[in-house]
Amino acid sequence: MVSKKSAPVRPVEDDAPPADPLFNQSLEKGLAVLHAFDGAHRTMTLAEVAARAGMSKASAQRTVHTLQVLGYVGKHEQTRRFQLRPKIMDIGFNYLASHPLVQVANPYLAQLANASGETASLTEPVELDMLYVAQRVTSQFIPVSTPVGMRIPMYCTSSGRAWLxxxxxxxxxxxxxxxxxxxxxxxxxxxVNAILARVAACRKLGYAYNAEELFLGDMGIAAPIIDGKGRALGAVHVAPPTSRWSLEAAQKKLAPMVIECARAISSAISH
Structure with a gap:
């Protein structure tokens, strides 16, 4: 299975004066170090951490040591390279456990997955991406791994276009x-105009789609989740692979299911 290519880490300037007197640069550095680790950088030397986080080696050493003491970073037993520790999961889990949309959506995602036979996911916007916050996986083979916590760009995905x-x-x-x-x-x-045409079509049809625009062999059918004030909170989507579905068949059979799921979640979150 394929996973998303890692995004570059925003550099942290060691000596830059804070523009905001309340802004904590030490915390920013700590978060930059944690973000430096990803699927392509599971273990790193101190120099690699510093380069990925955009800070000096001395600053990285202090930051990594602090994170080691706190239990978020450790060293691989054989290679002695730095890696994330399981404790880092506490931060993400606490967000999901307290997220009202996730709690409301889960049973509807289960129904959609069972009815469609395909993996059903819930995403919400983060900057210019959509973030997976809930998912129900079926026993059917899927060519692309898109786990909870993964971010995908809005411009070329069904969920992003649905939210837009x-x-x-x-x-x-x-x-x-x-x-x-x-x-x-x-x-x-x-x-941009071509993408906006797809976004406009979603407003008319109630769903958005993409066909192998992010990953080969993978499609997406998505609908927005709207709260009682008319604001889009996120999107629900299924990811039918091209090995089992044509785009036309997915639009005909799966789109109504996705629209109904999104409407049910929207109604539940509004009450």
């Missing part, structure tokens, strides 16, 4: 213009 469809066109355009619209596959739409 809730925004005024000018706001959606501005977000797309700020995105790094890379051609992830030969099918990826990168032109």
């Amino acid at each position: 469809s809730s925004l005024p066109t000018d706001e959606a355009r501005a977000m797309l213009q700020r995105s790094r619209r890379e051609a992830r596959t030969p099918a990826t739409l990168t032109n």
